[in-house]
Amino acid sequence: MQYYPAPEEVIEMSDLISAVESAFVDHGAGRSVMPPKVYVNLPGGDFRTMPSYIPSLQTAGVKIVNVHPENRKAGLPTVMAVTILLDPPTGKPVAVLNATTLTDLRTGASAAVATRALTHKKSGTIGIIGSGRQADSGLLALSHVVEPEEVLVWSRSPTHADEFVQRYSHLPIQSTDIESAAGADILLTVTPSKTPLIKDEWISDGAHINAVGADAPGKQELDPAILRRADVFVDDMDQATHSGEVNVPIREGIYTPSQIRGTLGGVLTGAIPKPTPGTITVFDSTGLSITDLAAAHLAIGKGTIIDLPFMQNANTPGISGVRE
């Protein structure tokens, strides 16, 4: 078994986008196994357990990831993650990865895959609502699939928005009011909001929205009127209806699962037609275990590796070690 303390250091974003896209294709074609993630509430947050198996990569495993909104006060990220990979034919654990930054990156890559699959845009304005780590990875990934004409950033904290702008001063970027950012051609929402932040009237015709923040029951970022006027695609039907952007409107009875156009994987496999230009599209992203495995699979065998002893005496009969 091997440990990877910083697997993100060996990953190229373009490779990650391709790997994540392949995972969505497998998902759309029914060639992967992925039970819905399981939530356990903790004091001040929760953790999610996300198992899956991707036959085409000959890999299986589990990501374990927490969400503790107050962690920044303790000098820790809100979200931290570990991924365990298993060898499918034997079930043996082969790798443990620090998946904290990988989680941000695969989330950004998923938004990039959706933007390329659901829109016809090669360039445009990018609006970013929120300025946490997923804002960084989202902008990085989106820049690989659309030429950013202008990047408009809004954050509840103007200081954080300004810091974000400074980090990307090589791009045409500025911090703005929420309405201006929300009016962009391509929108990325990455807040932990539990009430709609984005009003329907702010959304431009033909806009594409990557709704990333809502990933647990009770969370939502968009006015439900946006969902009713858009073509809505989800990453996974079970997860999105349980915990994605659509979860609150569905529970309140103002939106129904039958109004969802389908999955991103369905569009990628061609089972669902790509929306025509001018359509408002929403990608409801909850985060799939298979994208975590695809990201981990890209990293293993490269970079810093710490060897961990595991089952050296596998064939010893009886139970050794324990003291009677």
Added chain:
Amino acid sequence: MQYYPAPEEVIEMSDLISAVESAFVDHGAGRSVMPPKVYVNLPGGDFRTMPSYIPSLQTAGVKIVNVHPENRKAGLPTVMAVTILLDPPTGKPVAVLNATTLTDLRTGASAAVATRALTHKKSGTIGIIGSGRQADSGLLALSHVVEPEEVLVWSRSPTHADEFVQRYSHLPIQSTDIESAAGADILLTVTPSKTPLIKDEWISDGAHINAVGADAPGKQELDPAILRRADVFVDDMDQATHSGEVNVPIREGIYTPSQIRGTLGGVLTGAIPKPTPGTITVFDSTGLSITDLAAAHLAIGKGTIIDLPFMQNANTPGISGVRE
């Protein structure tokens, strides 16, 4: 984050039995959080993801464990496991443990806890059906709660049964036919059988059966007539009806969940009366995540520890590492 390659080396069985009993008490009192385990099928086997949270131990985490019946041919154990522990108030991963042998040990300890809670026996004959690793840990644990007057072992492989007997030559032990072993005062069944091995007429009045082998849909070791004549206790109602000894009879309609007397935790808390002497009792053990956490919690901070770097640069804004 720290890695423990052999946590079983620092655990005393008597301490483990106490820790597992406390976990069952918490479970019975509704003081732990444990969603049912999630199964993912793989070529030649499966893996299970088992998350939980035990407030009284201030620990949370996940065990990941495979079952690949043909692994012995490849020189690997059938079952291998890794446990990840998280710090509940922050969700930070704090420990990774090789939980392979720990899994065997906590399974044995659970049978010992059940034997003590459900019977009035201080001594008696012990019958063991099967001779794999769980037979070893089961005998070790049961010897802590009952004085073994005689140990009778049956295995499909007479060679394995003889090897097992040799390992415990300090005890009054012998390999026997299955009927003799099944007639013991305290029975431990630890086979992967999918058809009943143990006939009703072999079971002695007042016997206690620890039915451990059935831990997945389709598995069963006991003639269902035994269940109907016994007081049946489960480790967890959801898991047992899904994948325990009762799963096949329930699916076939010859046993119903309402016939189950209750959980082991319910007896330990006093919510369910202890069966009277002379009652045939069955403990249907599927394996609880909370017992894995309790075992892991006993081991951390002791023995061989490998420090793993995790989130040194937690406060760096933006996404470092990935190459654009």
